[in-house]
Amino acid sequence: RHRRRLRILYRRSAESQASTRVVDPYGIVAKSGRWYLVADDQGxxxxxxxxxxxxxxxxxxxxxxxxxxxxxxxxAVLKKRTEEQDRVSVTIPTPLHYAVDG
Incomplete structure (x- = not known):
């Protein structure tokens, strides 16, 4: 709101420890019931x-x-990027047919 840089203590999802970073915030948004800070982190x-x-x-x-x-x-850019990450491509091999003697 004040257009000031923030020093934050933040834990990325893949890490067990939080780290300090300096970010340039645009604001806060809600997506799928979760709140996010939209910010530039090192550009x-x-x-x-x-x-x-x-x-x-x-x-x-x-x-x-x-x-x-x-x-x-x-x-808008970040929302599109996160929604595209959820797309999964699956390849299913053709079923093999076995002959059983018997």
Whole structure:
């Protein structure tokens, strides 16, 4: 809301320990019953699950957001990316037919 950088303590889903990162926040969104922080982390846009954020500190530095980008535009890109990750391609082999003598 204040367009300031945040220092956060965040645990990624694949990690057991939280790490400190400095992010540039666009805002907060809800998806499938979960809340996420939409932020740039080292220049890459990320969805950070609030349930895995254990601490935060607002810094004096202004957030460095991508030119022309807003919460709405970043959310649209991230939402599409996460929904495409759920697609799974399955190949089922043709059933084999065995002759049984007998």
């Amino acid at each position: 890459d846009s990320r969805l950070l699950a609030l349930e895995r954020l254990s601490a935060f500190e607002q810094l004096d530095a202004p957030a460095v957001l991508q030119p022309g980008e807003t919460l709405h535009t970043r959310w």
